[in-house]
Amino acid sequence: MKRLLLASALSALTLTPVLAADVVAPIASVYDWSGFYVGLQAGYGWSRVDQPYANVGGPFIFTQDDADGNGWLGGAHVGYNKQFDSWVLGLEGDFEASNIDGDDGGSGGHINGFEFKWLGSVRGRVGYALDRVLLYGTGGYAFMRGSAYAVEGFGGATAESNSATFHGWAIGTGAEYAFTDNLTARVEYRYTDFGAKRISFPVNGYDEKIDPSFHAVRLGVSYKF
Template sequence: MKKVLLAGVAAAGLLASGAVAFAADLPSRRVAPVAPVVVPIFTWTGFYVGVNAGYGWNTNSNKGYVDPYTGIVYGTDSSDGGFVGGGQIGYNYQFGQFVAGLEADIQYADMNSSNNNNYVVAPYAGYASAGGNGVEWFGTVRARLGFAVDRALIFVTGGFAYGGGNNGNGTYYNGAFISNSDSTTTGWTVGGGVEYAFTDNLTAKIEGLYVNLGNNGNNSSYVWNNAYSGNNSDDTEFGVVRAGLNYKFNGF
């Protein structure tokens, strides 16, 4: 009986080892690994072009002049604002989370200011108004430096500015004549803003600029009884708040 049991155990062992060997010889079913999905990292690097529109207002510092010969008092300030709009072109380069770039823009502007002039010349006393240092167009060439948080960019900007307007108005009053001249002037600008990339190519921004064009060449001369009496000059300063839309070219 013991021999029969031992023979059965041996046979079972042989069958089990044979089954294991047969299973090892079968082809294995290996599932191919799934490649990880890599989301492209957005970069601000590239050329771009765009348009903008907003509001600008004069902050002119007009230098008043009191002529000791005639008694004319010239130059009270006024601040008038209006629409500004235009286009821009630029290039950004991103390194880490910092973005450096260069941008140039050209703008139409509807900012006209008037200078009010009071004078007292015996036996006359009165009030006269003359066209002031308005801004009809301007442009800037600026450096930009920003800090990027993924698709959001906070930046500061500053650089060269230029512009001009039509200041050739004059008024006669009680025999006094005030004449004005205009010219294109240059100066500087500084500002900042925030920009956001809605897609890899389309970005929108809001920015503010302070522009100082220096003396605008609006030199007003006063003539009383055909006698030259004095000059006055004005500075051209204004602020701008605008929104812009840019298209960024990839692959540059």
Template structure:
């Protein structure tokens, strides 16, 4: 083979190699697509401040037999009635346990208009009470079962007399609450309230010097986000 032919073959080989490399460089690069970025879904928590409103029914649980010396024995015309108001509170969740504090103020149409044969006339249509309570509960995701108790105060008839002074006592209860959204919750709650009346304000009557009543109410809360 002549030197000229060898040079020609070498030139063709180099040209072919360069053309193949250039063609390969023009081909699209095939690689695995990037993994999709999935945002983490926040887990619901009961932790946070909330405000709300409530409404329900209250009834006096006192013994209504009243003995007035020299006059006779009378039975007060106790009646249950509407209870409604607002509340504000804070919850803190630790695992499945929820600790909180709540205060509320309530209008209470409890006791009716009691008139003991004209001897006493007790119109307690302006009755009211409030509470400052601790709440301890167990959360099942968006459902909360809790017990509650603490301080109670207010002006509510004890069945035969309403003091003009604010009475102070205690309250105990329980309830269940459910979060329909991250911010909106609803609850059903029952309370027993005991208020001590000031003996100095009571007439000379052989009756009870405390106010006892029960309350069943439903409430709606707006929970501020804690994320």
């Protein structure tokens, strides 16, 4: 009887570590969004460009339709994230080329249009991480180089063009997913308002108050160091 009890005790001691290893499953690692990253992005934008007309130096009156347009944009971004529990704070900058272009169809007697040439932004990001999924909001300073132009007659050549740099703000939201420890992909919506600027057309003898803004949806990929 004593031998049976001793054998049972030894058997239990032998099986205990094995059973414990089976019961305690490995804990899956949680993705860390902290770190520097660089990436590429591309998207499509829809612009609204108010362009009230004025005699040179005079008050503006709305005698023209908007020079609304659409087109592609794409470029690169760089940023840094820092994760605090499930919250992620970050700073990001981007720079893009664009072919967003539109005109008023000649509503004021001349065809007047506006082209977005290149643009960029420096924005903060605030996100909430669900392991490899990051839901975030973003906003900050935005700038853009654009060209306002007038076409001589319907279907004619560009008679006058003036470029200017605009400064404004951007706000948006997005979702990002980490496929690997280093590679992430995102989809993002952003609204950008570049403020207004008075642009003169001395050859045609009038001014316009150009007020450009646009909505854009972007897809991007990033490499996190």
